[in-house]
Amino acid sequence: MxxxxxxxxxxxxxxxxxxxxxxxxxxxxxxxxxxSLPVYFTTGFKISEVTDRSAIFWTRLCRQEAPVPIRHSRREEVFRHPIDFDENQPVGNMDGAVAGASGFVRITLFNGRIQTFRSDWYTAAADDDYTVKIPIDNLKSGTNYRVEVEARASMKGASAYIGGSFRTAPDPRTPAAVNLVACTCQYFWSYDDKERGFKVYDSMRRLRPDCYVHTGDYVYYDKPGPLATTQEKARHKWHAMNSRPAIRDFCREVPIYMLKDDHDLLKNDVDPTAQPYGELSYADGMKIWTEQVALRGKPYRTYQWGKDLQIWLIEAREYRSNNDLPDGPGKTIWGDEQLTWFKETLATSTATFKLLISPTPIVGPDRDTKKDNHANKNFHTEGAWLRQYLSTVDQLFVVSGDRHWQYFSEDLETGLLEFGSGPVSDFHAQGWKPGDVRPEHRFLRVKGGFLQVRIFREEENPCIQFNHYDVDGNIVNTHTHYAYS
Incomplete structure (x- = not known):
């Protein structure tokens, strides 16, 4: 009032x-x-959670046309923290800052020149950081759509526009080629292109992928520049990241699925019992995640892309036990509810290949000093059971985030295969010695890059191919598996 x-x-x-x-x-x-003042799409928009029939559109209205320029130099080492960064300066003055704006947003879809859908107007308000999420149903499978996002500061004001395109998933009954890419771990100050942001996004975009999975640590609340000890600083992390041109251009063309990990939520190795990080609580982190990421329903979900691929997107933070509890049958990362859902949906799957995409490793190997994933001794009981269970499922593979190196490994006990995508830049790669090749490793590279997963058929034989790329878009490792060999 x-x-x-x-x-x-x-x-x-x-x-x-x-x-x-x-x-x-x-x-x-x-x-x-x-x-009235104009509004801008400075932090871009995302086409999210695409299925064969639906999608969710996310955007944020902005008051300024460009983010605050990057002014600080960086330390020349891994995690390139900014030099002499004033953590107490106004957030609006920080490198990459983008102020939000109130207004109204609607989406229009076109198939060719024909308008097929127009949403109602949705309100962008301060309570949700001026973000808007618009769900759209009743789309056609395997169909190209052109997207027009329109915004106004007031209902009688002038409109601002931004456009993009995407293709819905193919019908689950139809064999279809699929080109999926995945990456993990991006700290704002680990950029490798000062103007564009991260080279990996331009490299992925050149492959014209059907969809993209970011497997967690999209931002780093507990890394300086600033440390996200308040809600305002935490939101700033998202604004600065989303305004990077390479990410904006990529997300206008490639549908995205996002998983959260510890640094997206609060701090390192976080679980629901965590104490606040400065003034930022676990509940604050959850609220901000729901603002910045377009989801509906549970954080774990599964989607089928044609007859030959189904993906499972796993939640690894909301249901886990405290990391420091003694290991045993009751200690969990997934939680009973998610595990029951996973077993039920896996049992009913008709897809040729099953792809479990996890924010944290299941196979590894990982460092002995780590304690928050299934490859660590702290969760050995659930990890050993899970690896054994997954290995009994025909044509199932694991894609993992979180680790700051690229790898392809095979569990020595069960034969389960896991692929680690690697971080978004070489400046972020660390945590494993390049020469430390373990018996599990079939490929190891302590550098940044991304993972491509291709589905195709050769003479009616379904095939899944895993390609590791470097940040410049060069293949550095390939593994191909045929359904009928």
Whole structure:
């Protein structure tokens, strides 16, 4: 109510100053609309959670056309922290800052020149960091759509536009080629292109992928520049990352699925019992995640891309036990609810290949000093059971995030295969010695890059191919598996 009164008083003051005090309010609104501040899509938009019939569109309205420029130099080492960064300066002055703006957003879809869908207007408000999520159903499978996102500061104001395109998933009954890419772990200050952000996004975009999975640590709350000890600073991390041109351009063309990990939520190795990080609580982290990521329903979900591929996107933070509890049958990362869902959906799957995509490793190997994933001794009981169970499922493979190196490994006990995508830049690669090749390793590279998963058929024989790429888009490892060999 106070905000409305302030707006009313502002209108009255404007009328007095301009000599329009006797003008009717509707006429004033038309004048106000004509001079209202513009809105921008500085932090881009995302086409999320695409299925063969639906999608969710996410965007955030912005007050400024470009982010605050990067002014600070970096330390020349892994995790290139900014030098002399003032953590207490106003957030609006920080490198990459983008102020939000109130307004209205709607989506229009076109198939060719034909308009096939137009949403209602959705409100962008401060309570949700000026973000908007628009779900769309009743789409056609395997169909190309052109996207037009429209925004206004007021319903009578001028419109701003941004466009993109995407293709829905193929019908689950139809054999179809699929090109999926995955990557993990991106700290703002580990960029490898000052103008574009991360080279890996331009390299992935050149492959024209059907979809992209970011497997977690999209931002780093507990790394400086700033340390996200408040909600305002945590949100800033998302604004700065999303405004990078390489990410913006990529997300206008490639549907995205996002998994969260510890640094997206609060701090390193976080679980639901975690104490606040400064003023930022676990509940705050969950609230901000729901603002910045377009989901509906549970955080774990499964989607089928044609007859030959089904993916499972796993949640590894919300249901886990405290990392420091003694290992045993009751200690879990997945939780009973998610595990029951996974077993039920896996049992009913008709897809040729099953791809389990996890924010944290299941096979590894990992460092002895780590303690928060299934490749660590702290979760050995559930990890050993899970590896054994997964190995009994025909044509199932694991894609993992979180580790800051690229790898392809085979569990020595069960034969389960796991592929680690690697981080988004070479500047972020660390944590494993390049020469430390373990018996599990079939490929190891302590550098940044991404993973491509291709589905195709050769003479009706379904095939899945895993390609590791470096940040410049060069293949550094390939593994191909045929369904009928």
């Amino acid at each position: 106070m905000e409305n009164n302030m707006h009313t008083q502002s209108r009255r003051n404007f009328l007095k100053k301009t000599g329009l005090g006797m003008m009717a309010l509707p006429a004033f609104e038309e004048i106000a609309a004509a001079i």
